[in-house]
């Protein structure tokens with residue numbers, strides 16, 4: 001590690017110094033590395049370190065991106081929750097190919113993920129939905145995500161409407177139009193900024209069910 005890199009690690013991680021990925025062991029797997037970097041980002045005090053960009057593509061071939069929050073991940077994939085009638089959900093229904101992007105600027109780390117999406121079970125969505133605060137649960141009912149407001153106060157009025165509707169309900173039902181998407185990855189790339197733009201790019205690609213590791217020029 002150069003002095004610059006050591007200083008950066010000390011400043012950003014405190015005690016936990018992430019190894020440059022060029023020093024990864026040959027049998028390194030993407031998921032433990034992803035988990036390590038996300039934990040490093042959490043420790044660094046970055047706001048919403050679990051924020052990620054999700055890119056989808058319309059059937060006409062127009063890509064679009066937006067930030068969402070990663071809520072769960074394991075060997076099966078990466079999960080976020082949203083409105084199933086939103087623009088992104090319509091596009092994901094039409095084209096299951098998707099790209100995710102994490103960027104932790106202060107740590108000079110980026111992770112690119114490509115894969116295919118599917119909906120999580122309604123049980124899994126309900127479990128997550130009911131773990132949210134009541135205001136957010138009502139907000140999910142109130143928002144016709146991605147649709148034009150018919151007038152300026154429409155969202156506020158709908159929020160009041162659903163607050164009243166569920167005023168006597170101890171549990172707010174999971175809307176049928178709301179739930180999780182799981183991205184099953186087939187490509188994961190870890191980028192770490194290095195001095196003189198000689199950055200590291202370590203890639204994992206799934207071939208016949210096995211992760212193959214290789215490096216790319218920066």
Ligand SMILES: Cc1cc2nc3c(=O)[nH]c(=O)nc-3n(C[C@H](O)[C@H](O)[C@H](O)COP(=O)(O)O)c2cc1C
Pocket residue numbers: 048051064065066067068069070080081082083086087088089145146
């Ligand atoms: C940091 C951040 C996190 C967000 N998390 C979510 C999320 O988890 N789910 C969601 O539906 N929208 C989330 N949003 C809002 C989306 O970026 C987007 O505006 C919304 O989902 C509508 O996108 P669409 O019209 O392309 O479907 C978040 C926005 C930001 C800036």
